[in-house]
Amino acid sequence: MRQDPFNKDHHLCTKLDEYHVDIPDFPMKASRWERFVNFLTSPAKDPLESLISTADGVMLLKVAPIIGTVAWAFIQAFLFL
Amino acid sequence: MILNECEDQLMIAYQNGDEEALKGIYILLKPSLYSFIFRYTRDEQLSIDIVQDTFVKLQRYKHKYNPRNGKLKSYLFQIAYRLMITKLNRRKKWRSLLPFLSPIQSEELHHSDRITIREAIAKLPEIQRAAVLLFYYHDMPQEEIAKVLEIPKGTVKSRLHIAIKRLKEELGGDEYEAGSL
Incomplete structure (x- = not known):
């Protein structure tokens, strides 16, 4: 005889029954290329999101390339001059 | 119960060389496999990939299935569950190395x-x-x-x-x- 731990829990069963899943149409086999394209096109988190959300972060993003360029110019100057 | 017997018979037919039987198995078991993985991961693309990989494995190891050891449904769920855990563990490792690769959750809590x-x-x-x-x-x-x-x-x-x-x-x-x- 099967013991059902959900027995008598009508409310929980009703809630669980609310969880429907729509099954998409897809073939039995997918090519490696399709998978690679899906991987590339899947949305990902913005790595700069934490910086964009604050005024200081935005300023840092603006200033960082200038500082980087100046630093790189100095390095080149020391190396080649 | 009748459905389970039908799946098992289709699998036996497939083991005996009937390629059309595999399509029947796919039509019968794809919805339940997909919904299990989707409810577990809440990731549509990952769920599709795992269902497809499960059927690739079934084709590769079709002669390893023995109806005496259990139903085809359990056998396929076992393959899918193993694949899912392996993929999720691999994904966790990648995310710890490259956190910006983590996909956006479509439904935030x-x-x-x-x-x-x-x-x-x-x-x-x-x-x-x-x-x-x-x-x-x-x-x-x-x-x-x-x-x-x-x-x-x-x-x-x-x-x-x-x-x-x-x-x-x-x-x-x-x-x-x-x-x-």
């Missing part, structure tokens, strides 16, 4: 709103989630769940018990008591 059953299931620890999904949505007896998850039957029982308790807590004590009266 809103703590201010009343928790839905989707969120309650997603909040369950992984080891309990699989047991509840297989038992409730896929009508699997505890013996079969034990086979799929490769754990003793007693562990399945305790995981189910704890998971149900947690689900009740997550769905809100007041509302739950009112609903069950």
